[in-house]
Amino acid sequence: MRFSIQQTVRTSLCIGCGLCEAIGQRDGIKMRLAENGFYEPTIPDSISKEIESEIGKLCPGVNIECIDNKETFCGNVVAAYEGWSNEPEIRKKGSSGGIITALACYLLRKQQITAVLQVGVCEGDFLHNKLQVSRTEEEVMARASSRYAPALVFDHLPELLAKENEFYLFIGKPCDVMTLKKYINIHPEYQPRIKYYLSLVCAGMPSYNATQQLIREAGNPTPPVELKYRGDGWPGNFKVRFQNGEEFLRSYNDSWGKVLGRNVRFRCKICPDGIGQWADLAVGDAWHTVDGYPDFTEQEGQSFILARTPVGNGLLNEACRAGMISLQPLDIGNLRQMQPYQYLRLKSVFYRLVPAWFLSGGRLKIHRLHIPRFNFIQGCKISAGTVYRFYKRKK
Numbered sequence: 001m002r003f004s005i006q007q008t009v010r011t012s013l014c015i016g017c018g019l020c021e022a023i024g025q026r027d028g029i030k031m032r033l034a035e036n037g038f039y040e041p042t043i044p045d046s047i048s049k050e051i052e053s054e055i056g057k058l059c060p061g062v063n064i065e066c067i068d069n070k071e072t073f074c075g076n077v078v079a080a081y082e083g084w085s086n087e088p089e090i091r092k093k094g095s096s097g098g099i100i101t102a103l104a105c106y107l108l109r110k111q112q113i114t115a116v117l118q119v120g121v122c123e124g125d126f127l128h129n130k131l132q133v134s135r136t137e138e139e140v141m142a143r144a145s146s147r148y149a150p151a152l153v154f155d156h157l158p159e160l161l162a163k164e165n166e167f168y169l170f171i172g173k174p175c176d177v178m179t180l181k182k183y184i185n186i187h188p189e190y191q192p193r194i195k196y197y198l199s200l201v202c203a204g205m206p207s208y209n210a211t212q213q214l215i216r217e218a219g220n221p222t223p224p225v226e227l228k229y230r231g232d233g234w235p236g237n238f239k240v241r242f243q244n245g246e247e248f249l250r251s252y253n254d255s256w257g258k259v260l261g262r263n264v265r266f267r268c269k270i271c272p273d274g275i276g277q278w279a280d281l282a283v284g285d286a287w288h289t290v291d292g293y294p295d296f297t298e299q300e301g302q303s304f305i306l307a308r309t310p311v312g313n314g315l316l317n318e319a320c321r322a323g324m325i326s327l328q329p330l331d332i333g334n335l336r337q338m339q340p341y342q343y344l345r346l347k348s349v350f351y352r353l354v355p356a357w358f359l360s361g362g363r364l365k366i367h368r369l370h371i372p373r374f375n376f377i378q379g380c381k382i383s384a385g386t387v388y389r390f391y392k393r394k395k
């Protein structure tokens, strides 16, 4: 089936990354914030076949890569750790153990990179996010912690990669890392620009409307001036500060669990890779468990880290030797309890992707899909859930 940007948006497969604007700028493709609270492209009546074909090859909405390794349930793993930043401020500000921020600061300090490409809130705004270029440790620290909302990541990509004296660390969601690597594969002249790829573990990107819903719960008559989704502890609170100085807090369980996590894009619900298989390092929450379930009681932050390449493992151990971070070996079997959602998602991907392929009119390009060992009845229920969510999101 021929790729169509319009059809990708219509079937809620678009993840709003902005790559189509980067590739199709001269044909007039432009990202906008749609009423549903996600970024989507606006497409002029006619765009050239070459542009549409390049977007079709790279669009993360329709190009789906399943985990490429049958030895572990979570893909290629060179080494697995639990860890945290040894700098208390970074550990506190970070989403989990502040590992990503600590590594970014380490690379800047050692001048191994010239800048960090990472998502952060737009200047003078409390809500909207975009890819930022951080050149100092202060900038990196200001952009620590997860923002559970969309971000334009790739709309200015060619300009960033064309700068010959830049050497970047790229931080993104698993789909962002995959997309950037694929883009560089077909533009190998940009390959020296990115020294390291770090991925956060991701359960899906919620709409801005979900954030607005939480803000409305505060019932504060003055406008919000600052918004944090978590951090300042582990997991830390969703926290909004208003112009009148008042603060509104919601626990991680109430914000992510009851509102944000229930408002993610359809494409995220069928995603097979929430655990950064394309990155050098993937970092997530090393939740402690109580009675077999993650425990969200406030404590000192701790991350789990999957080193997926020798380059990533080398960086981790270098930062550990330099005293920036602490590491302990992790048995990857423990991820099943630490990350039950990610585990279920990996095991049941076949039952989500097959109905999604039919619902998209055969437009999904699924690579390396295999039938995992999974309870058939439960799998059919998951398939039914995928069909239900597809039609529900159209209303």
Ligand SMILES: Cc1cc2nc3c(=O)[nH]c(=O)nc-3n(C[C@H](O)[C@H](O)[C@H](O)COP(=O)(O)OP(=O)(O)OC[C@H]3O[C@@H](n4cnc5c(N)ncnc54)[C@H](O)[C@@H]3O)c2cc1C
Pocket: 093, 094, 095, 096, 097, 098, 099, 100, 101, 102, 118, 119, 120, 143, 144, 145, 146, 147, 148, 149, 150, 151, 171, 172, 173, 200, 201, 202, 203, 204, 205, 206, 274, 283, 284, 285, 286, 303, 339, 342
């Ligand atoms: C949409 C989303 C879904 C998530 N789902 C899970 C999950 O299922 N399981 C889990 O364990 N953890 C999840 N996380 C949390 C994430 O895995 C943690 O950020 C991770 O534990 C890293 O912690 P840290 O303390 O090392 O990161 P920090 O040191 O706090 O650094 C976080 C980095 O993430 C970047 N970032 C923040 N928001 C975004 C964004 N929207 N897009 C791209 N980059 C961003 C920041 O620029 C920063 O560099 C999710 C985060 C997001 C944004």
